Amino acid sequence: MSIGLPVRNGERTVGRAVRSVLEQDYTHFELVISDNASDDGTEEICRELARSDARVRYIRQPENIGLIPNFYAVLHQARGSYFKWMGHDDWLAPAFVGRCVEVLDDDPALILVTTRQGHVGAGGEVESASYDRKGLRSADPVERFRDMLRVYNDSHLLLDPLYGMIRPGPVAGLPRPVMLYEDQVFAGRLALAGPFAHIDEVLSYRLPAPFATRAAIARRLGVPVWQVHVANLLMCRELWTVVGEAGLAPQERRAARAAIAPFFLRRQQMTLAHRVRKATGLASRVLARLLAAPLRRRPADADAHRSSRNVAPVPGGDP
Numbered sequence: 001m002s003i004g005l006p007v008r009n010g011e012r013t014v015g016r017a018v019r020s021v022l023e024q025d026y027t028h029f030e031l032v033i034s035d036n037a038s039d040d041g042t043e044e045i046c047r048e049l050a051r052s053d054a055r056v057r058y059i060r061q062p063e064n065i066g067l068i069p070n071f072y073a074v075l076h077q078a079r080g081s082y083f084k085w086m087g088h089d090d091w092l093a094p095a096f097v098g099r100c101v102e103v104l105d106d107d108p109a110l111i112l113v114t115t116r117q118g119h120v121g122a123g124g125e126v127e128s129a130s131y132d133r134k135g136l137r138s139a140d141p142v143e144r145f146r147d148m149l150r151v152y153n154d155s156h157l158l159l160d161p162l163y164g165m166i167r168p169g170p171v172a173g174l175p176r177p178v179m180l181y182e183d184q185v186f187a188g189r190l191a192l193a194g195p196f197a198h199i200d201e202v203l204s205y206r207l208p209a210p211f212a213t214r215a216a217i218a219r220r221l222g223v224p225v226w227q228v229h230v231a232n233l234l235m236c237r238e239l240w241t242v243v244g245e246a247g248l249a250p251q252e253r254r255a256a257r258a259a260i261a262p263f264f265l266r267r268q269q270m271t272l273a274h275r276v277r278k279a280t281g282l283a284s285r286v287l288a289r290l291l292a293a294p295l296r297r298r299p300a301d302a303d304a305h306r307s308s309r310n311v312a313p314v315p316g317g318d319p
Helices: 014-022 042-052 067-077 096-106 141-154 182-193 214-221 225-244 250-258 260-309
Strands: 002-007 030-035 056-060 083-085 112-120 196-206
Touching (some): 056 067, 067 083, 096 112, 182 225, 214 225, 250 260
Parallel strands (some): 002 083, 030 056, 112 196
């Protein structure tokens, strides 16, 4: 099997990511690294890792080809029967590859297997959530698509098909648009393409995204920043197109598209609630500063008032 690791300027974390791959219990794999013209110490780290282990193949792009094309660069270089994308700031438990290979070997109908992920906070705390539904393993593409939409509105902690292990044959030709929420659109394509399995055990770990705002993500992707304000609408428009391209029967196509409207409305509610919480927090901080300001000035004002009462009159001055 093949693991593809696209990276740009990942000198602080890429070494840990690679070492977690090399320490897998299952050893029959290759690791393909595509360095997207990094200008930090990433190249030196990766070249040394490739020299130290023949399973590592390092490829350097001569110029920045973009985030999504770099993901496809590792997929197209992969030679394994199974494939996994991996972020340069992620790391794997030693059993990850072996457990996923076992599941895919046992059921040829599966196109993908995901695992529970540990989301590691800034203080080292780990969050995860259990996915125990069967919708994504259904033989019905509409049921899989509906459940994938539910997953993304329920919690980002549940699972992430983008970082599961896939059969590259059915997936390599699926396009990934360059847009905000492109990973969720791609997950919709995967759900329509075939059934998933899920291992409800934490076998991989992720750090918080380094780009904290959607505007920063848009700039990273090369997407116009104005699209941040209509990101949900654009995502759902793309999902509508995805359903139309999935080769569904007319009745299935109508049923899948009918699931997009409630998904959009729920996402808009979530977005609005987030903005209200953000605005409320900002207003509370501003109000707290305004209320604290007179308190900070009061001792000085009182001293000045006392001093003014103790000043002796100037001889010969005005009455």
